[in-house]
Amino acid sequence: MAKPPLSMKPTGWFQVAWCDEIGVGDVHRMKYFSQDMVAWRAASGRLTVMNAYCEHLGAHLGYGGRVVGEVLQCPFHGWQWSQQGRNVCIPYQDRPNRGRRIRTYPVIERNESVYIWHDVDGRQPFFDAPDVFASFDEGSAADYHPQQRLYRPGLELHPQYVLENGVDFAHFRYVHRTPIVPVFTRHDFAAPVSYVDFTITFEGDDGQQIEDVNSGVQAVNGGLGVAVTKSWGMVDNRTISAITPVDGSTSDVRFMVYIGRTTGKDAARAELRAREFGREVIRQFEQDIEIWAHQRYSDRPALTPDELAGFTAIRTWATQFYPDGRGSSAVEVSAASLERP
Numbered sequence: 001m002a003k004p005p006l007s008m009k010p011t012g013w014f015q016v017a018w019c020d021e022i023g024v025g026d027v028h029r030m031k032y033f034s035q036d037m038v039a040w041r042a043a044s045g046r047l048t049v050m051n052a053y054c055e056h057l058g059a060h061l062g063y064g065g066r067v068v069g070e071v072l073q074c075p076f077h078g079w080q081w082s083q084q085g086r087n088v089c090i091p092y093q094d095r096p097n098r099g100r101r102i103r104t105y106p107v108i109e110r111n112e113s114v115y116i117w118h119d120v121d122g123r124q125p126f127f128d129a130p131d132v133f134a135s136f137d138e139g140s141a142a143d144y145h146p147q148q149r150l151y152r153p154g155l156e157l158h159p160q161y162v163l164e165n166g167v168d169f170a171h172f173r174y175v176h177r178t179p180i181v182p183v184f185t186r187h188d189f190a191a192p193v194s195y196v197d198f199t200i201t202f203e204g205d206d207g208q209q210i211e212d213v214n215s216g217v218q219a220v221n222g223g224l225g226v227a228v229t230k231s232w233g234m235v236d237n238r239t240i241s242a243i244t245p246v247d248g249s250t251s252d253v254r255f256m257v258y259i260g261r262t263t264g265k266d267a268a269r270a271e272l273r274a275r276e277f278g279r280e281v282i283r284q285f286e287q288d289i290e291i292w293a294h295q296r297y298s299d300r301p302a303l304t305p306d307e308l309a310g311f312t313a314i315r316t317w318a319t320q321f322y323p324d325g326r327g328s329s330a331v332e333v334s335a336a337s338l339e340r341p
């Protein structure tokens, strides 16, 4: 893959694990944003995500580190670190080292996922991660079958590719084989949390008019890392897509689907049907992945007039999440060509 001309250290909420991967007392190793990290769950259930290396002599806390009540104890010399990354005990010294601190990340557990707030400058969160239920006007987890998941680690793609899908009306016909091209009814990129709604159908032939289509998707993008969707007028489903940079060229992709419960008698059959529908939604997402994983970010894309507005809006919006405040030259070029009469 051509290295994307976009920073792999964007600001925002990013998924680093699923909650059920880290039980009480567990120390979970991971690497994101080119940093080795650990996530550990204290006796109280509280989860901490911090950089992996002990500030004493650099042991990796994910190899033999032990949760002791509410602190994490280093395997090398037993120094203990708090949930704020502070040293609270040196077992062979009468006082801790108050100066050294391990970098911790703001963390939330939502919709069964662990999200961390990443910002290269250490700024505090300035928007909230979307919630696959609460971000929409109705529905809760109880209305849906259990979550189904896709996990594709280490793919050569950038989170922005995935979000650009949300304004890319033309790909639906070719990648997802929709009979007609969807029509966008909302593009709201005014704030770090943005909204995209479109009318779409997966049924019928290409003879239908978009005005007659009675189904669609609403998407809420919380920055570049996490997006949630709600569908209407078709098989009731919710999805979460979460793309997290691992290093300078790869990202972990996670995708979650919930299928709505129906009021049938046969629970076992309903569960089976839900699994099938869920797999189908995941399969659709995998069709996108196949493109994204081999795509070269087009910096100065060749856009049609119809595509220009959506791509310009999303690329301009995306710049706020990059350390250099620039997405790519495509933003300026598109803006310039928009101004032309």
Ligand code: FES
Binding pocket: 054, 055, 056, 057, 058, 059, 074, 075, 076, 077, 078, 079
């Ligand atoms: S390296 Fe962690 S206590 Fe010494």
Ligand SMILES: [Fe+2]
Binding pocket: 165, 171, 175, 176, 288
């Ligand atoms: Fe897609």
